[in-house]
Amino acid sequence: MMRVAISVFAVMLVAAAGTATAAKGTRFWNLTHAEIDSLQLAPAGSAAFGENLCLQDDDKSVEADERLQVTGIKSGTYDAKIHDVTGRSCAAKNITVEEGKVFSISEKELIDCKQ
Amino acid sequence: MRSLWIMTGAATALALLSHNAWAYTAYVSNEKGNTVSVIDLDKMEVTATVPVGERPRGITMSKDGKHVYICTSDADHIEVLDTDTLKVLHTLPSGPDPELFVLSPDGKTLYVANEDNNMVTVLDVEGGDVAGEIAVGTEPEGMGVSPDGKWLVNTSETTSMAHFIDTATLEVKDNVLVDTRPRFAAFTPDGSKVWVSSEVGGTVAVIDAATRKILHKIEFEVQGIRKETLQPVGISLTPDAKTAFIALGPANRVAVVDMESFAVKDYLLVGQRVWQLAMTPDAKYVLSANGESNDVSVIDVASLKVIKSIPVGELPWGIAIK
Numbered sequence: 554m555m556r557v558a559i560s561v562f563a564v565m566l567v568a569a570a571g572t573a574t575a576a577k578g579t580r581f582w583n584l585t586h587a588e589i590d591s592l593q594l595a596p597a598g599s600a601a602f603g604e605n606l607c608l609q610d611d612d613k614s615v616e617a618d619e620r621l622q623v624t625g626i627k628s629g630t631y632d633a634k635i636h637d638v639t640g641r642s643c644a645a646k647n648i649t650v651e652e653g654k655v656f657s658i659s660e661k662e663l664i665d666c667k668q
Numbered sequence: 669m670r671s672l673w674i675m676t677g678a679a680t681a682l683a684l685l686s687h688n689a690w691a692y693t694a695y696v697s698n699e700k701g702n703t704v705s706v707i708d709l710d711k712m713e714v715t716a717t718v719p720v721g722e723r724p725r726g727i728t729m730s731k732d733g734k735h736v737y738i739c740t741s742d743a744d745h746i747e748v749l750d751t752d753t754l755k756v757l758h759t760l761p762s763g764p765d766p767e768l769f770v771l772s773p774d775g776k777t778l779y780v781a782n783e784d785n786n787m788v789t790v791l792d793v794e795g796g797d798v799a800g801e802i803a804v805g806t807e808p809e810g811m812g813v814s815p816d817g818k819w820l821v822n823t824s825e826t827t828s829m830a831h832f833i834d835t836a837t838l839e840v841k842d843n844v845l846v847d848t849r850p851r852f853a854a855f856t857p858d859g860s861k862v863w864v865s866s867e868v869g870g871t872v873a874v875i876d877a878a879t880r881k882i883l884h885k886i887e888f889e890v891q892g893i894r895k896e897t898l899q900p901v902g903i904s905l906t907p908d909a910k911t912a913f914i915a916l917g918p919a920n921r922v923a924v925v926d927m928e929s930f931a932v933k934d935y936l937l938v939g940q941r942v943w944q945l946a947m948t949p950d951a952k953y954v955l956s957a958n959g960e961s962n963d964v965s966v967i968d969v970a971s972l973k974v975i976k977s978i979p980v981g982e983l984p985w986g987i988a989i990k
Contacts (some may be wrong), residue, residue, distance in 0.1 A: 639896075
C-alpha cells in the first residue's frame with residue numbers, strides 16, 4: 554500500500570511539474586556570456602530568418618542567463634543569428650525548439666563570430 | 669609481538685577514524701540536466717545521479733543531514749531529497765521560480781528568494797507551511813542569514829540592493845545600494861559584516877551589518893581577461909574569518925581574498941562559468957560548480973591549489989555538503 558502511495562505521489566509530482574512548465578510557454582535561455590539584443594531564427598538550412606525575438610522583451614534585450622518567453626515559434630530545428638551588446642555577431646546551428654519548453658544557446662554553440 | 673599487534677590495531681583504528689572524518693558527501697544541482705549529482709568526497713567521484721524537478725538551482729542541507737532541500741525553479745517548489753534513499757520524499761511550497769534560499773541557524777525555517785514575484789517566502793520546514801512573505805526588490809536572489817538568526821539579507825538582481833530583514837517581524841529595515849546585479853550574500857562568521865557579490869558590477873561589497881554602510885568594495889583584475897568577464901557570483905568564507913573565496917563566473921577563476929585587508933591574494937583557475945561554491949565542514953576543501961564545463965573543481969584550502977576536477981551533470985549550479 555505504501556509503495557502504491559509513493560508511486561501515486563511520484564506520478565502527481567511529474568504531472569504537476571509538466572503543467573507548471575507548459576504554462577510558462579516557449580522560452581529562450583541566453584547561456585552566452587553577453588546580453589543579446591538580437592536573436593533571429595530560421596528553419597535549419599534555410600536563410601528565412603524571422604523577426605528579432607528580443608523585441609518581445611520589455612527592455613528589448615536578453616541578459617546573460619536570463620530567459621525570455623517567446624511567441625510565434627513552432628517546434629522544430631532552427632539556425633540562429635545573434636547580436637550582443639558588445640557588438641559581436643554570431644551564428645548557431647541546429648537549435649532544437651519544442652513549444653512550451655526552454656531552448657538555449659550557449660557560448661560554446663556560437664560559430665562564425667564577428668566583432 | 670603483542671605490542672606490534674596493538675600498534676597495528678591502533679594505527680588501523682586511527683586510519684578508520686581519519687577516513688570517516690573525511691567522508692563527506694556533496695550534492696550538486698545540475699540546472700540543465702534536471703538532476704542532482706552525488707559526490708563521495710573521499711573517493712572524489714560521483715556515486716549517484718538523481719532525477720529531480722525542472723531547473724534545480726539553490727540547494728542546501730537540513731540541519732540533521734537527513735535531507736537535501738532543492739529549489740526546482742521551473743517546477744515552482746522546493747523538493748526534499750532523502751540522503752539515505754536518494755528519493756524525493758515530498759515538496760514544499762514556494763513562490764514562482766524559487767532560485768536561492770537559506771536555512772535559519774536552528775534549521776526550522778527556510779527563507780526562499782522567488783525570482784518571478786519579487787518576494788521572499790518564509791517556510792516552516794517541519795510543517796511545510798508558508799509562515800509569511802516579504803516584498804523585496806525585483807528578481808530576488810542572494811540570501812544570507814546572520815549566525816544568531818535575527819537578520820536576513822536578500823539581494824535583488826534588478827534593483828541592485830541588499831535588503832536587511834528583521835526575522836522577528838519579517839520587515840525590511842534597510843536597503844543598501846550595491847553594484848549591478850547582486851547575486852549572493854554571506855554573513856561573516858561573527859555576523860559583523862555581510863559580503864555581497866555584484867555580477868555585472870564586477871565587485872564584492874563588504875557591508876557593516878550594524879550600520880549598513882559599505883566598508884569596502886573589492887575589485888578584480890586578471891591579466892589577459894577583459895574586465896567585464898570578471899563577474900563575481902558565489903562566495904565562501906572560512907570559519908576562522910581569514911580567507912574568502914569568490915567565484916568569478918565566465919572568467920573561470922576563483923579569487924582568494926584576505927578577509928582582513930580585502931586584498932586579492934590569488935586567482936585559481938577552475939572549470940568554465942564558475943557559479944556557486946561550498947566548503948567542507950572541516951574547511952579543508954572548497955568546491956566550485958562550473959556550469960559550462962559540467963564539472964566540479966576541488967580547491968585545497970591549505971595549499972590554495974585546485975587538486976581535482978569531477979565531471980557531474982549538465983550545467984552544475986549549486987552545491988550542498990553533508
